[in-house]
Amino acid sequence: MKLLNRSIQSYLLYAAGIFIISVPLFYFVIQQIISNDVDKALRLQKTDIVKRIERLADRDPFAILDAFGPDIIFNRLQSYRSYDSVYTIQKTDPVALHPVSYRILESNVLIRGLPYKIVVQNSLVNSEDLIRSIVLIIALLLVLIIAGLLLINRRLSKKLWRPFNNTLTQLQQFRVDNPEPVRLQKTDIDEFTDLNNAIGMLSENNRRLYVLQKEFTENASHEMQTPLAVLQSKLELLMQTNPITGEQAALIGELSDAAQRMSRLNKTLLLLTRLDNNQFTEREKISIKEIVEKIIHQYSDAIKARHLQVTVTLIETAYCVMNRTLAEILVSNLLGNAIRHNIPSGKLSVTLEQQVLTVKNSGRAESLDQKKIFTRFQKNSTDNNSIGLGLEIAQKICSLNNFTLRYYFQDSLHCFVVNMKESSSHSPGF
Numbered sequence: 001m002k003l004l005n006r007s008i009q010s011y012l013l014y015a016a017g018i019f020i021i022s023v024p025l026f027y028f029v030i031q032q033i034i035s036n037d038v039d040k041a042l043r044l045q046k047t048d049i050v051k052r053i054e055r056l057a058d059r060d061p062f063a064i065l066d067a068f069g070p071d072i073i074f075n076r077l078q079s080y081r082s083y084d085s086v087y088t089i090q091k092t093d094p095v096a097l098h099p100v101s102y103r104i105l106e107s108n109v110l111i112r113g114l115p116y117k118i119v120v121q122n123s124l125v126n127s128e129d130l131i132r133s134i135v136l137i138i139a140l141l142l143v144l145i146i147a148g149l150l151l152i153n154r155r156l157s158k159k160l161w162r163p164f165n166n167t168l169t170q171l172q173q174f175r176v177d178n179p180e181p182v183r184l185q186k187t188d189i190d191e192f193t194d195l196n197n198a199i200g201m202l203s204e205n206n207r208r209l210y211v212l213q214k215e216f217t218e219n220a221s222h223e224m225q226t227p228l229a230v231l232q233s234k235l236e237l238l239m240q241t242n243p244i245t246g247e248q249a250a251l252i253g254e255l256s257d258a259a260q261r262m263s264r265l266n267k268t269l270l271l272l273t274r275l276d277n278n279q280f281t282e283r284e285k286i287s288i289k290e291i292v293e294k295i296i297h298q299y300s301d302a303i304k305a306r307h308l309q310v311t312v313t314l315i316e317t318a319y320c321v322m323n324r325t326l327a328e329i330l331v332s333n334l335l336g337n338a339i340r341h342n343i344p345s346g347k348l349s350v351t352l353e354q355q356v357l358t359v360k361n362s363g364r365a366e367s368l369d370q371k372k373i374f375t376r377f378q379k380n381s382t383d384n385n386s387i388g389l390g391l392e393i394a395q396k397i398c399s400l401n402n403f404t405l406r407y408y409f410q411d412s413l414h415c416f417v418v419n420m421k422e423s424s425s426h427s428p429g430f
Contacts, residue, residue, distance in 0.1 A: 042105035073119040080115035163187035176210040333390040367409035
């Protein structure tokens with residue numbers, strides 16, 4: 001969830017809680033105020049009626065009560081007991097035919113020394129309508145206030161966070177190999193200004209370190225290749241000199257193999273460094289099927305030398321956007337690994353189906369350690385030509401192109417699966 005939405009959500013939950021609590025509470029308070037006011041009016045009305053009846057000289061003073069209608073009721077009591085009660089009841093309106101609330105006052109009084117029960121009632125229809133109107137108006141005002149606050153907060157927050165969003169966009173587009181500096185939007189907010197300054201310094205330091213590392217890698221690789229090439233050529237000349245003993249020839253051969261191995265290691269480490277620095281920026285739409293066919297043809301002599309049983313199933317042409325050199329290295333490392341670690345007359349299976357490349361080979365009769373198989377300098381054979389970096393390079397190429405590379409052991413075959421669905425496309429257009 002975005003930070004802006006989270007803050008608005010907190011405001012909204014708080015406002016909703018206040019709304020839920022305040023509206024019923026306000027309704028209850030208004031209802032109590034009006035009920036108390038009606039109760040006072042009923043008591044005053046009762047007192048006034050009693051006083052008027054006391055002043056009548058007629059022997060039958062209660063006959064005039066008929067003029068008050070059904071809202072006032074007198075009943076003669078056998079004995080007097082001080083009693084005063086106020087309550088609310090529901091009656092059906094004979095005209096509207098729906099329940100109507102009445103406030104009732106029951107009281108025992110003495111009139112001319114005789115006990116009577118007087119009942120005075122008052123309809124609350126007008127009061128309830130008033131309460132509903134007041135509560136509805138207050139609720140509407142609360143809704144408008146909450147909606148207005150949320151709208152103002154959202155518009156103001158978007159405006160305040162605009163520099164941050166611009167900074168985030170610049171960071172997403174930042175590349176250490178791009179010499180152009182990061183252009184951050186100026187703002188009068190101190191926190192965002194400090195953030196932009198820190199990001200600007202960090203980006204420049206990263207770019208400077210990248211350039212230094214790139215120069216060091218290139219210079220180290222160049223400086224190492226020259227003495228290695230000289231060493232290799234001198235060893236070849238030394239092998240051609242006469243006289244030379246068999247023991248000397250064997251020593252010179254071992255030195256030559258070590259020099260070639262060191263040269264391959266230097267090139268491989270340079271490749272890893274370039275992968276880590278993401279220096280393979282050239283990308284194009286390539287056919288994985290063509291790459292696989294090309295690499296298999298290049299390994300044809302090695303396959304024949306080991307008498308491998310090869311099964312190639314290229315069901316469809318899978319396209320993906322990536323660096324062509326990296327694609328060839330990825331396929332070459334997987335196939336080379338399957339051939340190098342295979343057994344004589346073993347099995348080799350290559351399948352390409354639905355943007356999934358699967359390479360299977362026979363070899364060791366047990367599964368490899370999946371925690372270490374893609375780790376640098378992990379070797380699972382005694383082959384001196386293996387330097388233990390092929391699978392790590394394949395893993396880095398897959399990560400760089402959003403592929404997934406996984407390993408499993410099934411039916412005595414070591415299986416490597418490259419899933420290219422996230423970055424591939426069936427359409428040949430680019």
